[in-house]
Amino acid sequence: MKQYIDFYNSYREKIDEGCSPLLNSFREKAFETFRQFGFPAGQSEDYQHTDIAGLLKEDFGFYLNRSGINIHPHKVFHCDVPNLNSYKHFIVNGHFVDYENPKDFPPMVFSGSLNAFAKQYPSLFLKYYNQLAGTKNDGLSVFNTIFVQDGYVLYVPENEVVEKTIQLTNISAGNNNSLINRRMLLILESGAQAKLLVCDHAYEESPTTANTQIVEIFAGENAKLDFCELEESSPNTIRLTNNFVRQAASSQTRINAITLSNGTTRNNYIIDLAGEYAETHLYGMAIADNRQKIDNHTLINHLVPNGHCNELFKYILDDEAVGAFSGRIIVAKGAQKTEAFQSNRNLLGSRNCRMYSKPQLEIYADDVKCSHGMTTGQLDENALFYLCSRGIPKDEAVLLLKFAFTGDVIQGVRMEGLRDRLKLLIEKRFRGELVTCRGCGRVEN
Amino acid sequence: MYVVLILSHALGNTEFFMYFCDRRNIKKFMLRITNLHASIGGKEIIKGLDLQVKAGEIHAIMGPNGSGKSTLSAVLVGNPAFEVTEGEIIFEGKNLLEMPPEERSCAGIFLSFQYPVEIPGVSMVNFMRTAVNEHRKYRGQDPLSAGDFLKLMREKQAIVELDKNLINRSVNEGFSGGEKKRNEIFQMAMLEPKLAILDETDSGLDIDALRIVAQGVNYLKRPENATIVITHYQRLLDYIRPDIVHVLYNGRIIRTAGPELAMELEQKGYDWLKG
Numbered sequence: 218m219k220q221y222i223d224f225y226n227s228y229r230e231k232i233d234e235g236c237s238p239l240l241n242s243f244r245e246k247a248f249e250t251f252r253q254f255g256f257p258a259g260q261s262e263d264y265q266h267t268d269i270a271g272l273l274k275e276d277f278g279f280y281l282n283r284s285g286i287n288i289h290p291h292k293v294f295h296c297d298v299p300n301l302n303s304y305k306h307f308i309v310n311g312h313f314v315d316y317e318n319p320k321d322f323p324p325m326v327f328s329g330s331l332n333a334f335a336k337q338y339p340s341l342f343l344k345y346y347n348q349l350a351g352t353k354n355d356g357l358s359v360f361n362t363i364f365v366q367d368g369y370v371l372y373v374p375e376n377e378v379v380e381k382t383i384q385l386t387n388i389s390a391g392n393n394n395s396l397i398n399r400r401m402l403l404i405l406e407s408g409a410q411a412k413l414l415v416c417d418h419a420y421e422e423s424p425t426t427a428n429t430q431i432v433e434i435f436a437g438e439n440a441k442l443d444f445c446e447l448e449e450s451s452p453n454t455i456r457l458t459n460n461f462v463r464q465a466a467s468s469q470t471r472i473n474a475i476t477l478s479n480g481t482t483r484n485n486y487i488i489d490l491a492g493e494y495a496e497t498h499l500y501g502m503a504i505a506d507n508r509q510k511i512d513n514h515t516l517i518n519h520l521v522p523n524g525h526c527n528e529l530f531k532y533i534l535d536d537e538a539v540g541a542f543s544g545r546i547i548v549a550k551g552a553q554k555t556e557a558f559q560s561n562r563n564l565l566g567s568r569n570c571r572m573y574s575k576p577q578l579e580i581y582a583d584d585v586k587c588s589h590g591m592t593t594g595q596l597d598e599n600a601l602f603y604l605c606s607r608g609i610p611k612d613e614a615v616l617l618l619k620f621a622f623t624g625d626v627i628q629g630v631r632m633e634g635l636r637d638r639l640k641l642l643i644e645k646r647f648r649g650e651l652v653t654c655r656g657c658g659r660v661e662n
Numbered sequence: 663m664y665v666v667l668i669l670s671h672a673l674g675n676t677e678f679f680m681y682f683c684d685r686r687n688i689k690k691f692m693l694r695i696t697n698l699h700a701s702i703g704g705k706e707i708i709k710g711l712d713l714q715v716k717a718g719e720i721h722a723i724m725g726p727n728g729s730g731k732s733t734l735s736a737v738l739v740g741n742p743a744f745e746v747t748e749g750e751i752i753f754e755g756k757n758l759l760e761m762p763p764e765e766r767s768c769a770g771i772f773l774s775f776q777y778p779v780e781i782p783g784v785s786m787v788n789f790m791r792t793a794v795n796e797h798r799k800y801r802g803q804d805p806l807s808a809g810d811f812l813k814l815m816r817e818k819q820a821i822v823e824l825d826k827n828l829i830n831r832s833v834n835e836g837f838s839g840g841e842k843k844r845n846e847i848f849q850m851a852m853l854e855p856k857l858a859i860l861d862e863t864d865s866g867l868d869i870d871a872l873r874i875v876a877q878g879v880n881y882l883k884r885p886e887n888a889t890i891v892i893t894h895y896q897r898l899l900d901y902i903r904p905d906i907v908h909v910l911y912n913g914r915i916i917r918t919a920g921p922e923l924a925m926e927l928e929q930k931g932y933d934w935l936k937g
Contacts, residue, residue, distance in 0.1 A: 600781045604781070604793075605763040606764075607789070607853065608796040613796070618784065
């Protein structure tokens with residue numbers, strides 16, 4: 218931790234350089250908080266299975282100067298998710314790659330760099346930026362706020378609808394171990410609608426890359442957002458994310474957190490249902506083998522009556538992989554007629570993989586419909602034998618059953634073309650074939 | 663044959679009867695089980711069982727609860743829960759006990775399960791396509807095209823009057839008892855086994871479903887394949903006429919005779935044989 222404090226003290230100006238003054242204006246307070254609290258303590262209640270300070274102990278390099286990047290991903294990459302008609306954006310080492318939006322892009326919608334947004338919409342920036350992340354004295358959020366250089370903003374004004382999916386691809390470029398701070402701000406005003414797919418890629422041979430990522434989502438009244446994050450990174454990748462969501466009345470969010478391959482991942486989802494009749498669908502899936510680690514932590518706050526949330530996380534673990542899920546739903550006093558359902562189901566494929574699960578439900582209202590539950594186990598021997606008895610080899614039968622297990626999470630993805638692509642990627646993943654969408658990944662700089 | 667049957671029956675001499683059958687039919691046995699012993703969790707269920715089945719024959723195996731009928735079917739298809747401690751099973755000249763379940767299926771053995779398993783998330787179409795293509799691979803054939811496969815499905819579905827909506831669902835998920843049994847016979851029609859074993863296929867079926875299932879089995883009957891019908895009651899045998907009836911009791915076959923044995927059991931129960 219000390220090296221980061223020293224770094225900030227010594228390179229303050231360098232960090233600010235090239236960034237919007239508005240963005241810089243949040244660093245000092247965050248730095249004070251960080252100095253005071255530091256990273257969340259490993260072994261603390263919420264971080265039993267991920268030691269952030271330990272993971273970031275190494276002295277990683279920062280990418281502070283974006284002028285060093287001369288990649289033109291719009292020319293070099295093409296995503297091959299078939300049937301997914303999308304607007305494509307790229308983030309290289311946390312920096313948004315400027316690109317002129319295509320002609321059919323809704324003109325009122327802002328989809329671009331965090332610095333550009335601060336310049337173009339200073340009052341909106343101040344209204345939303347860090348307003349969710351900054352309220353909690355969370356070490357990861359403040360760390361990101363201190364060092365973040367750029368990020369992505371999607372701003373959909375009132376009643377605007379972005380029909381096509383917006384696709385954001387994260388690319389790590391460089392040959393040295395590095396720490397990248399990513400930031401996303403998604404603002405949907407009343408009646409706005411959008412779908413965002415975030416692909417997180419890295420190749421096997423990549424150097425160690427640690428990513429912190431803070432996402433703040435504001436869904437206004439009747440707004441509708443699909444937010445799907447797909448991680449296909451490498452064993453050398455550390456991914457630490459905080460996702461904050463605040464939903465106004467009758468808004469709907471659908472969040473998919475899918476980890477197909479990774480190194481060490483910790484995702485936090487903190488969702489506030491602040492307006493009545495708000496609806497949240499949070500579907501997560503993690504496939505891990507070798508020595509991969511995936512830790513998902515969720516907190517859904519039903520603050521007002523008539524909210525609805527549906528949460529499902531599934532893990533498929535093998536070899537020596539470690540999975541952790543801690544999900545908490547809190548139904549506040551007076552949040553009557555809340556419907557909240559949480560389920561975590563895990564499949565263990567080996568003796569040495571481990572799953573830690575902590576489903577929690579706290580209810581302070583008396584007229585609600587809630588459930589939570591967890592199962593962890595192996596494949597059903599009877600089902601396996603039934604398939605084999607029809608001529609299907611055991612390996613293939615195992616694959617069919619594992620694939621079937623992921624079915625309801627895939628069904629929870631609403632982006633049509635992506636669903637088919639996911640099925641293919643998951644099948645390849647289970648067969649042990651390399652998982653990467655062709656075209657995406659790491660580039661030599 | 664008639665005389666011999668009566669003679670053998672009168673003498674209660676199954677070996678004599680079987681010997682005569684052997685002499686009459688010079689065809690080789692499709693299935694030969696010799697001195698089979700099998701146990702589950704250390705408890706012996708099958709205690710020295712012998713059985714021979716030839717192509718074209720329908721055998722009925724009857725017996726009271728707990729006599730080992732279902733264990734026999736489980737051992738034949740290689741259910742790993744059961745351990746064979748002694749004896750051998752030769753199927754078409756090959757040692758069946760050395761083959762994993764999937765290979766036995768590809769070699770032509772099919773079990774219609776007493777309790778078909780529900781498999782949420784695996785569609786019937788995907789399941790059957792995988793199974794049919796594995797059988798084809800075993801025979802050195804190319805996989806079926808999507809069009810040919812669907813045509814085959816439709817054709818076989820009609821045999822057991824299986825609702826086409828069921829085909830689009832997950833394997834047995836939410837199927838009624840009768841639909842599950844029809845689905846078993848549908849799978850049998852798809853895979854065209856040499857030896858079909860029907861384990862209590864009649865249990866839980868109403869008369870109409872029973873008739874449809876039996877019609878399906880009879881429709882699939884060929885001179886080159888054989889069927890073993892395991893049942894409690896004579897009822898199913900009104901529809902599927904067996905050539906040979908065996909009584910299994912306490913892990914062994916204690917009586918073998920012609921179809922009239924089934925009638926006799928229906929009238930007298932099993933007690934008269936136990937002594």
